[in-house]
Amino acid sequence: MSFLKPRFQKSALESTEDFRTALGNWFAVTGKDYPWRRTKEPYAILVSEMMLQQTRIATVLGRGFYARFLEKFPDVESLAKAGDEELLKAWEGLGYYRRARMLRDTAKVVIERHGGCFPDDEAMLMDLPGIGPYTCAALLAFAFGKSSSLVDGNVSRVLSRLMDDTEAIDSTPTIKRHREWAGTLCDPADPARHHHAMMELGQTICSNGVPDCVSCPVASFCKTSSPQDLPVKKPRAKTTETTEHAVWSKDKKGRVLLHHETGSRRTGLWKLPLRSAIQCAGLTKISETIYHITRYKVSLNVYLWDTDGLESGDEWITLERLDTLPMATPFRKVLDRLLADF
Numbered sequence: 338m339s340f341l342k343p344r345f346q347k348s349a350l351e352s353t354e355d356f357r358t359a360l361g362n363w364f365a366v367t368g369k370d371y372p373w374r375r376t377k378e379p380y381a382i383l384v385s386e387m388m389l390q391q392t393r394i395a396t397v398l399g400r401g402f403y404a405r406f407l408e409k410f411p412d413v414e415s416l417a418k419a420g421d422e423e424l425l426k427a428w429e430g431l432g433y434y435r436r437a438r439m440l441r442d443t444a445k446v447v448i449e450r451h452g453g454c455f456p457d458d459e460a461m462l463m464d465l466p467g468i469g470p471y472t473c474a475a476l477l478a479f480a481f482g483k484s485s486s487l488v489d490g491n492v493s494r495v496l497s498r499l500m501d502d503t504e505a506i507d508s509t510p511t512i513k514r515h516r517e518w519a520g521t522l523c524d525p526a527d528p529a530r531h532h533h534a535m536m537e538l539g540q541t542i543c544s545n546g547v548p549d550c551v552s553c554p555v556a557s558f559c560k561t562s563s564p565q566d567l568p569v570k571k572p573r574a575k576t577t578e579t580t581e582h583a584v585w586s587k588d589k590k591g592r593v594l595l596h597h598e599t600g601s602r603r604t605g606l607w608k609l610p611l612r613s614a615i616q617c618a619g620l621t622k623i624s625e626t627i628y629h630i631t632r633y634k635v636s637l638n639v640y641l642w643d644t645d646g647l648e649s650g651d652e653w654i655t656l657e658r659l660d661t662l663p664m665a666t667p668f669r670k671v672l673d674r675l676l677a678d679f
């Protein structure tokens with residue numbers, strides 16, 4: 338990586354054809370081959386976009402989430418019919434389980450309103466549950482070959498640097514401005530290739546921190562002289578520390594006490610039952626883990642529990658059933674460890 342940056346020569350917005358050509362030529366040689374880039378099937382593209390919203394490509398592909406999910410739910414019909422447990426199980430390990438439910442809601446509405454076929458119209462797509470401006474732009478370009486204004490975090494970083502935009506990247510006016518720029522730059526001859534190239538430029542060369550400007554195919558269009566300082570972001574919300582007190586209990590039949598969640602963002606998932614700090618006072622602590630979720634840093638403490646006081650949602654689960662239940666990753670990891678030890 339290098340700070341060295343070729344001199345700015347012409348604005349991308351004023352020389353759109355030259356910019357598209359430089360970017361497209363680079364992508365034709367270096368573009369990566371992902372399964373969602375080989376399809377024009379809107380459903381398969383939507384699944385990939387939903388998964389990639391909060392999860393890295395390496396995880397989605399390397400750990401086989403994408404292929405497994407499509408094997409289990411190959412089309413909107415199969416997904417629309419999925420029960421909570423099988424849906425969340427197929428999503429297990431990806432986190433942010435709301436995405437899985439949203440995907441199912443989208444599938445149901447596509448069937449109800451559009452006979453199972455995704456519309457290729459921006460307003461109709463935006464009217465589907467879970468489809469925001471980014472996903473809509475992705476479907477328009479990748480599935481239907483239509484020009485669109487696609488801006489994700491990578492594209493926004495590239496645009497900030499190309500245009501030397503020093504406004505906060507996550508402010509409403511900047512989001513709007515970047516969409517306009519992305520729409521202007523989009524290559525109508527091949528919108529999908531153009532957006533993939535912009536995203537890949539941000540993932541590889543114009544990355545966070547110090548970009549590799551000497552290798553950049555569009556360096557002569559880039560206005561900033563201090564790329565390492567861009568993009569500017571609003572200050573992050575402070576991390577809040579919190580503690581969860583969970584209990585570990587096995588009965589005489591070897592069943593484990595678990596809790597089925599309702600009324601929270603993890604509705605439908607299973608976890609070790611939580612108790613209050615007072616209920617756990619004096620109990621033997623057998624595990625201590627830290628995990629992060631949104632802006633929370635959670636200390637998950639687990640205690641040996643030998644009382645039989647079950648609370649609403651608690652259930653004794655056989656070891657055979659344990660593996661089939663959907664569970665958030667922090668609890669799955671602790672549970673696997675405890676099963677090995679107790």
Ligand code: SF4
Nearest residue numbers: 543550553556559564
């Ligand atoms: S677009 Fe990014 S990588 Fe390319 S020259 Fe500008 S800052 Fe460097």
